[in-house]
Amino acid sequence: MSEFRYVTKGINRTDGELIVTGRARYTCDMELPGMLVAKILRSPYPHARIKGINTDKAKGLEGVKAVITGADIGYRRFSFIDTPAFPADQTPLAVDKVRFAGEEVAAVAAVNEEIAAKALDLIEVEYEELPPVFDPEEAMKEGAPAVHEIVEPNTTTAWEDFGVPPSKSRPYKAVNNISNKALIQYGDIEKGFEEAEHIREDRFEVPSTSHMAMEPHVAVANYLPTGKLDVWLTHMGYEHKRFWLAKLLDIPISRVRVHKTYVGGAFGGKISIFPFEFIAAYLSKITLRPVKITLPREEVFAGCPPSRRMIVYLKTGVKKDGRITAQQVKVIDDVGAYRRSSPTALYLAHVFRNPIYNIPNLKHEGYGVYTNKLYTTAKRGHGLPQMVFAVEAQLDMICDELGLDKVEMRLKNFRKKGDILPNGDKLRSYGLPECLKEAAEKIGWKEKYGKEKFRGLGIGSASMFSGAHNFPFSSAAMIRLNHDGRMILYTGQTEFGIGVDTVMAQIVAEVLNCPLDYVIVNSGDSEVSPHDVGNWLSGGIFVSGEAVRRAAQDLRDQMLNYAAAGLDIPIEDLDMKDGWIIPGSDESKKLSFSDMSRYGIQMAGGDPLIGKGYVKCVPEVHFWKGKYNKTASLSSGKGRFTEAYGLTMAIAHVEVNPETGEVKILEIVVADDCGTPINVKSVEGQIMSQTVMGIGDVCYEEVRINNGIVMNPNLLDYMVPTANDIPKITSILVDSYEPNGPFGAKEVGESPRAAVISAISNAICNAIGERIYDLPMTSDKIKKALRSKSA
Amino acid sequence: MKRSVLLTVNGERHEVLIEPNLTLLELLREGLNLKGAKEACGIGACGACTVLMDEKPVNACIVLALEAEGKEIETIEGLVKGNDLHPLQRSFIDHYSFQCGFCTPGTIMTAKAFLHRNPKPSRDEVKNGIAGNICRCTGYENIVDGILNAAKEI
Ligand code: FES
Ligand code: FES
Numbered sequence: 001m002s003e004f005r006y007v008t009k010g011i012n013r014t015d016g017e018l019i020v021t022g023r024a025r026y027t028c029d030m031e032l033p034g035m036l037v038a039k040i041l042r043s044p045y046p047h048a049r050i051k052g053i054n055t056d057k058a059k060g061l062e063g064v065k066a067v068i069t070g071a072d073i074g075y076r077r078f079s080f081i082d083t084p085a086f087p088a089d090q091t092p093l094a095v096d097k098v099r100f101a102g103e104e105v106a107a108v109a110a111v112n113e114e115i116a117a118k119a120l121d122l123i124e125v126e127y128e129e130l131p132p133v134f135d136p137e138e139a140m141k142e143g144a145p146a147v148h149e150i151v152e153p154n155t156t157t158a159w160e161d162f163g164v165p166p167s168k169s170r171p172y173k174a175v176n177n178i179s180n181k182a183l184i185q186y187g188d189i190e191k192g193f194e195e196a197e198h199i200r201e202d203r204f205e206v207p208s209t210s211h212m213a214m215e216p217h218v219a220v221a222n223y224l225p226t227g228k229l230d231v232w233l234t235h236m237g238y239e240h241k242r243f244w245l246a247k248l249l250d251i252p253i254s255r256v257r258v259h260k261t262y263v264g265g266a267f268g269g270k271i272s273i274f275p276f277e278f279i280a281a282y283l284s285k286i287t288l289r290p291v292k293i294t295l296p297r298e299e300v301f302a303g304c305p306p307s308r309r310m311i312v313y314l315k316t317g318v319k320k321d322g323r324i325t326a327q328q329v330k331v332i333d334d335v336g337a338y339r340r341s342s343p344t345a346l347y348l349a350h351v352f353r354n355p356i357y358n359i360p361n362l363k364h365e366g367y368g369v370y371t372n373k374l375y376t377t378a379k380r381g382h383g384l385p386q387m388v389f390a391v392e393a394q395l396d397m398i399c400d401e402l403g404l405d406k407v408e409m410r411l412k413n414f415r416k417k418g419d420i421l422p423n424g425d426k427l428r429s430y431g432l433p434e435c436l437k438e439a440a441e442k443i444g445w446k447e448k449y450g451k452e453k454f455r456g457l458g459i460g461s462a463s464m465f466s467g468a469h470n471f472p473f474s475s476a477a478m479i480r481l482n483h484d485g486r487m488i489l490y491t492g493q494t495e496f497g498i499g500v501d502t503v504m505a506q507i508v509a510e511v512l513n514c515p516l517d518y519v520i521v522n523s524g525d526s527e528v529s530p531h532d533v534g535n536w537l538s539g540g541i542f543v544s545g546e547a548v549r550r551a552a553q554d555l556r557d558q559m560l561n562y563a564a565a566g567l568d569i570p571i572e573d574l575d576m577k578d579g580w581i582i583p584g585s586d587e588s589k590k591l592s593f594s595d596m597s598r599y600g601i602q603m604a605g606g607d608p609l610i611g612k613g614y615v616k617c618v619p620e621v622h623f624w625k626g627k628y629n630k631t632a633s634l635s636s637g638k639g640r641f642t643e644a645y646g647l648t649m650a651i652a653h654v655e656v657n658p659e660t661g662e663v664k665i666l667e668i669v670v671a672d673d674c675g676t677p678i679n680v681k682s683v684e685g686q687i688m689s690q691t692v693m694g695i696g697d698v699c700y701e702e703v704r705i706n707n708g709i710v711m712n713p714n715l716l717d718y719m720v721p722t723a724n725d726i727p728k729i730t731s732i733l734v735d736s737y738e739p740n741g742p743f744g745a746k747e748v749g750e751s752p753r754a755a756v757i758s759a760i761s762n763a764i765c766n767a768i769g770e771r772i773y774d775l776p777m778t779s780d781k782i783k784k785a786l787r788s789k790s791a
Numbered sequence: 792m793k794r795s796v797l798l799t800v801n802g803e804r805h806e807v808l809i810e811p812n813l814t815l816l817e818l819l820r821e822g823l824n825l826k827g828a829k830e831a832c833g834i835g836a837c838g839a840c841t842v843l844m845d846e847k848p849v850n851a852c853i854v855l856a857l858e859a860e861g862k863e864i865e866t867i868e869g870l871v872k873g874n875d876l877h878p879l880q881r882s883f884i885d886h887y888s889f890q891c892g893f894c895t896p897g898t899i900m901t902a903k904a905f906l907h908r909n910p911k912p913s914r915d916e917v918k919n920g921i922a923g924n925i926c927r928c929t930g931y932e933n934i935v936d937g938i939l940n941a942a943k944e945i
Contacts, residue, residue: 010887012884012885012887013884013887013889016883016884016889017876017880017884018892019883019889019892019895020867020876020879020880020881020883020884020889020892020895020899021827021867021868021870021871021876021880022825022826022827022828022866022867022868022895022896023827024892025826026829026893028829028830029820029826031824211927212927213891213893213927214829214831214837214839214891214893214894214925214926214927214928215829215831215891215893216830216831262891262892263891264829264831264891264892264893265890265891265893265927265928267927296833297831297832297833297834496891497889497890497891497892497928498890499890681887682887684887685887685890685928685929685930685933688929688930688932688933689890689927689928689929689930691930692930692931693927693930714832714834714836715831715832715834715836715837715925716834716836720925720927721931722922722923722925722931723917723918723919723921723922723924723926723931723934723935724918724919724922726918726930726931726932729930729932
């Protein structure tokens with residue numbers, strides 16, 4: 001298809017009226033008859049033994065319906081992943097000890113918020129403080145306080161779903177607080193460094209930043225007397241939520257319904273299950289009343305995970321001409337109190353950058369380390385922004401030392417279209433070189449570089465998967481034809497700002513060549529929609545969108561078959577146009593979609609015409625039983641990961657005031673290869689969004705933790721970019737056409753942020769002629785760097 | 792001790808009995824079931840809860856409901872006239888001025904009051920006018936476009 005009707009166009013949101021009138025329903029807007037309000041008591045200490053909890057007074061307060069502690073709910077453990085190598089280590093309420101300040105200790109359900117708050121004050125907890133450990137490199141030393149004792153595998157897991165028999169489970173003890181490790185190697189690292197003519201070694205550090213999704217974390221749970229659980233959540237895909245709710249509450253997964261909600265932003269921060277969600281569900285189960293928990297912003301900041309804190313030791317060897325011969329990485333992921341997605345992050349910190357530079361000899365070593373701090377999680381790029389910040393900084397330093405052009409040096413090291421990566425992934429589409437060339441051209445690299453005092457240019461790169469080999473593995477979609485010829489699409493995709501309903505409607509209308517309003521989208525309801533990867537593996541368009549395309553194609557084929565039979569015309573002579581089925585020779589015999597619905601019901605045995613489509617993220621990876629398993633390993637990086645990579649290059653142009661250290665961003669150009677864009681407005685929106693988020697990451701955002709306490713848990717002390725902080729931003733779309741994606745599309749939702757962070761920070765360092773090794777690059781740090789330079 | 796308050800919301804008069812510490816946002820969202828204005832920070836730092844009080848934008852999360860006595864409150868729900876969207880609402884759709892939409896009701900109300908004061912603003916004036924409304928999704932440019940374009944039509 002060369003001429004598109006909807007795909008590749010900028011289409012407005014089909015649900016826009018709901019949003020602009022304030023009628024879109026978010027979880028925070030949910031009210032149910034008889035609903036209770038729950039609140040959570042959190043630990044004030046970063047590390048302490050719980051010697052006793054007395055809830056009698058709280059239980060006695062009028063209006064209190066339930067009070068629960070860790071003792072009531074036992075050792076129900078959960079985590080982002082739960083495998084024999086990395087067994088779940090977190091409980092919804094602390095049992096025996098607390099491991100970070102802000103950890104959930106007890107919860108109350110009451111008839112209103114005031115009574116719930118009063119009841120929390122009446123709960124008496126006796127703590128015995130334990131020596132805490134905050135610095136991950138201290139925590140790794142022999143004799144450091146142990147954040148975790150032995151984790152007994154005494155919860156039921158669903159490892160069978162992943163092809164692993166539960167019998168493999170064993171007690172788990174973290175040695176020297178090391179929660180998880182990764183070691184990925186290829187080539188010959190020693191030989192690679194021997195061949196190098198120039199080597200640099202540096203240490204970089206990236207702190208946590210908050211997702212700061214505007215809708216705070218909130219959950220509404222309604223456990224019905226029939227044994228069914230209805231929940232409304234602010235989330236990024238229901239499969240993970242219902243999987244864990246079912247497991248933790250001992251109810252069948254099919255009895256958990258995650259209802260459709262609008263989600264007020266997520267950015268990676270609402271994946272998997274959170275203690276408050278389980279607590280709401282559990283309180284509803286024991287009171288048989290609907291329960292709502294809304295976390296105040298302070299609790300989101302101090303009790304819910306921000307992005308990963310990483311220390312990166314990096315050593316790179318190059319030839320004099322800039323060709324990279326070897327790279328050695330040691331990443332320390334300061335996971336905080338609980339591991340959560342660290343094994344994934346250590347792996348992603350490698351695989352996400354694998355498609356960027358061709359590094360023949362590489363060693364990537366990673367350690368997830370427990371500390372007594374707020375635990376951490378994915379945020380747009382999950383490990384990539386941290387890693388790329390370090391790698392791109394060091395490449396810039398090497399270029400400065402060898403007098404190489406920073407654009408040319410990178411072009412020299414890029415991979416090529418058609419390359420097979422060390423894990424077997426193939427780069428079927430690859431627009432990265434074009435991205436860099438076009439961005440450099442646009443910003444005027446040649447004219448400006450090195451010619452302006454206290455102004456600088458910086459480059460950043462990123463690549464991102466399009467759905468991955470892990471749970472939930474695949475997406476499906478169904479399309480139902482109605483009497484009026486309109487179609488209802490059922491998809492498990494969740495709307496948290498990407499405009500997914502619109503994009504999916506575009507895909508269906510394109511395949512069926514009909515008006516866009518013929519398609520009604522029913523999304524994000526786990527009881528109605530089929531299996532779906534959700535919106536957290538950057539697989540929304542590539543995987544779920546392709547499932548939708550296939551479902552539409554299936555329905556199209558069915559309709560054409562019936563039309564051929566009904567008109568007694570060969571199927572090849574039929575065409576679909578503007579919502580009609582037209583026999584090539586005779587327009588007057590055309591049939592409407594409504595006619596086809598009637599035909600199916602009257603003439604084809606009552607066939608209602610339902611289109612179905614499904615896609616596996618990575619067909620080559622499968623879990624079944626024993627010898628049928630073909631898996632991929634997070635800790636060794638072996639095995640297939642994804643079918644396509646979205647790619648981004650960003651270049652920033654900044655000016656630094658040498659007196660104040662203030663940064664003025666003059667311009668950012670972001671060139672993105674997300675294959676063929678399905679909806680240009682949506683793609684540009686994603687790029688813009690991440691660019692501005694990246695400005696915050698570089699210039700001021702940091703979740704500051706002092707002695708285990710979050711020091712800036714509110715929007716006055718934690719600054720995010722406002723409309724006044726926005727420079728000129730240009731996005732360039734490089735359409736590389738991905739043969740495996742729907743209409744050639746790949747993903748765009750996660751990669752620009754990493755590229756932008758590197759670009760701005762490199763530009764700042766270029767402007768001041770000094771390197772800053774950590775984020776954020778505040779004016780104080782810049783002034784200090786300038787002083788040390790002149791000293 | 793509960794107190795009685797008389798106020799007008801989107802043209803409808805309400806007499807409500809409230810606790811003196813109830814915020815205007817709580818009254819609107821919980822008392823009157825108008826869920827358009829949102830709470831994102833609760834301390835007057837993000838603008839998600841913006842409504843108009845006698846045509847001036849206020850952060851309803853830090854205004855006491857008692858202060859609304861005798862006042863006219865306008866929320867996002869009051870902007871649609873019959874079946875017709877307000878030009879700002881139309882323009883926000885046309886300019887892709889929202890993603891998750893959580894900040895949108897507050898920003899549109901701020902913008903309405905802003906355009907009332909300054910009907911022909913420059914781009915920078917618009918940016919300044921909505922600097923108190925945090926949006927974590929859009930990167931603001933499309934919001935500014937949405938407002939500038941609506942200005943032409945109001
Ligand atoms: S919720 Fe009122 S200003 Fe943020
Ligand atoms: S659209 Fe999500 S916060 Fe503005």
